[in-house]
Structures are given as C-alpha cells and as structure tokens.
Amino acid sequence: MDDTKHQIGLILFPQLTQLDLTGPFEVLARLPDAQVHLIWKDLDPVLSDVGLRILPTTTFTDCPDLDVICIPGGPGMNDLLNDEEVLAFVRRQGANARFVTSVCTGALVLGAAGLLQGYKAATHWASMHFLESFGATPVNTRVCIDRNRITGGGVTAGIDFGLLLAEALSDRMTAEKIQLYMEYNPEPPFTAGSPDTAPPAVVSEFRSYAEGMLKRRGEAVAQAAQRLKETTSEQASFKQPLPR
Structure with missing residues (x-):
C-alpha cells in the first residue's frame, strides 16, 4: 500500500445499484494520487x-484508515441501516476521514451511523424525506457539500459527485481532464430524469414499482432512527457530571 496516496474506500453490499459505485469509481480511480478500495465483510x-x-x-477488518469513505445506495441498502457491523465500520472510518460521502440512498447509511446530524444532505428523490429521521436537512440537488460531508443525489449524480471530489482531492485541471477522457457531456434523450420533468404517468408507474421496497425502507429507517436516538441519549447521560 502506498501511504502517500489518498486512501478512498467505497463500500460494497449485496443488491447495491452498481452505477452508484462504478460512476464515482471511474472518476476517482483515475486520480494519479489515489488508491481506491472496494470494501465488504469478506472477499466473495x-x-x-x-x-x-x-x-x-479488502474487508472491514483489513481496510486501511481512509481519507474518503463513500457509501453507494440501492435496494440492499435497507439491510445496512440496522447492521451494526457495517455501521460501526462507517462510524470508525468517518470519525477521522477527510471526507465523509455517499451517493444516492447511501446517505441513509451515513444517517443511521449518526454522521449526518446537523448536516445538509442529498439522496435519491424518492427517499429524500427519510433524511430528516436522522437529523439531516434534505437538499434537492445533484451534489450537496456541507463542510466535509459530500452527498450525491440519485445514481447518475455519482459521476458529478466523483468529479467534484476529484477536484477537492487534487485540482480542477485534473478533474476536467478526467471529465474529458470520459466524454462526460450528457444530453439525455428524454426529460424523465426527474419527477419534476417526467410525465405524470411515468412517475406514477415508478411509484407503484418501488412501493414495496420503499415501505420496507421506511420501516428500516424508523428502526435505525430509534436506535440512534437511544444511543445518543445514552451517550448524553454518560457524559453528565456525577452529583456531588
């Protein structure tokens, strides 16, 4: 391992949305001074x-201290919200990382780990309302930067996120050269990329398709938020001075 390089870690998990991960990976792995790790519980x-x-x-156990930790999203993210092994790793790395980041619904994992309390954050539009459960302020934008928290919106926003993070870690010229190499100059063929511009029938169809998954996500968020609240209360009680 080259300790002179930025250590960047992206968490893998079953049923993630791969572009949440591979979009920023494509950008960040092209930084000349970065080493990018794909992290999970095992190497399967x-x-x-x-x-x-x-x-x-690499695994949670063997992962080096990270300068950047990034959590992608996807349907499988629901299971991470109450997975203490995952949350403990995220908290530990997030405590000392230079940048604590996410793409899409990965923001909810940061929230469940207690790392978004008092921060503005972005996520996928269909899950934006869940951020408040973790003490975050939802912001409807492609990339939200609040101090050292950088959160990307849904899926393709991970490329924008990656380029802005590349600039922060290196410089604008380097980020722009990567953008040019990727020919990232989007001209989408339809206007259905946002609920604000998509035809109402498309939005309705998507909501029907995602209804079950979002219901399960809401239940997982409620459980994770309650656990976080109880943990925060316990920590506050522990810090209270003893009576004289």
Missing part, C-alpha cells in the same frame, strides 16, 4: 441489484 463476489458481480478488494 457481491451481486448488484441487476446481476453484476463485483469483487471486493
């Missing part, structure tokens, strides 16, 4: 929500 292949197999490069 991880299957994305559409069947792409991705190999972790």
Whole structure:
C-alpha cells in the first residue's frame, strides 16, 4: 500500500445499484494520487441489484484508515441501516476521514451511523424525506457539500459527485481532464430524469414499482432512527457530571 496516496474506500453490499459505485469509481480511480478500495465483510463476489458481480478488494477488518469513505445506495441498502457491523465500520472510518460521502440512498447509511446530524444532505428523490429521521436537512440537488460531508443525489449524480471530489482531492485541471477522457457531456434523450420533468404517468408507474421496497425502507429507517436516538441519549447521560 502506498501511504502517500489518498486512501478512498467505497463500500460494497449485496443488491447495491452498481452505477452508484462504478460512476464515482471511474472518476476517482483515475486520480494519479489515489488508491481506491472496494470494501465488504469478506472477499466473495457481491451481486448488484441487476446481476453484476463485483469483487471486493479488502474487508472491514483489513481496510486501511481512509481519507474518503463513500457509501453507494440501492435496494440492499435497507439491510445496512440496522447492521451494526457495517455501521460501526462507517462510524470508525468517518470519525477521522477527510471526507465523509455517499451517493444516492447511501446517505441513509451515513444517517443511521449518526454522521449526518446537523448536516445538509442529498439522496435519491424518492427517499429524500427519510433524511430528516436522522437529523439531516434534505437538499434537492445533484451534489450537496456541507463542510466535509459530500452527498450525491440519485445514481447518475455519482459521476458529478466523483468529479467534484476529484477536484477537492487534487485540482480542477485534473478533474476536467478526467471529465474529458470520459466524454462526460450528457444530453439525455428524454426529460424523465426527474419527477419534476417526467410525465405524470411515468412517475406514477415508478411509484407503484418501488412501493414495496420503499415501505420496507421506511420501516428500516424508523428502526435505525430509534436506535440512534437511544444511543445518543445514552451517550448524553454518560457524559453528565456525577452529583456531588
């Protein structure tokens, strides 16, 4: 391992949305002074929500101290919200990382780990309302930067996120050269990329499709938020001075 390089870690998990991870990976792995790790509990292949197999490069146990920790999103993120092994790793790395970041619904994992309290944050539009459960202020934007918290919106926003993070870690010229190499100059063929511009029938169809998953997510968020509240209360009580 080259200790002179920025240590960047992206968490893998079953049923993640791969572009949440591979978008920023494509950008950040091209930084000349960065080493990017794909992290999970073990080194077995991880299957994305559409069947792409991705190999972790390190485990929670063996991962070095990170300068940047990033959590992608996806349907499988629901299970992470109350997975103490994952949350403990995120909290530990987030405590000392230069940047604590996410893409899409990965922001909810940061929230469940207690790392978004008092911060502005972005996430996928369909899950934006869950951020308040973790003490965060939702912001409807492609990339939200609040101090050292950088959160990307839904899926494709991970590329914008990656380029802005690349600039922060290096410089604008380097980030722009990566953008040019990628020919990242989007001209989407439809206007359905936002609920504000998509045809109402498309929005309705999506909501019906995602209803069950979002219901389960809401239940997981409520459980995680309650656990976080109880933990915060316990910590506050512990810090109270003893009576004389």
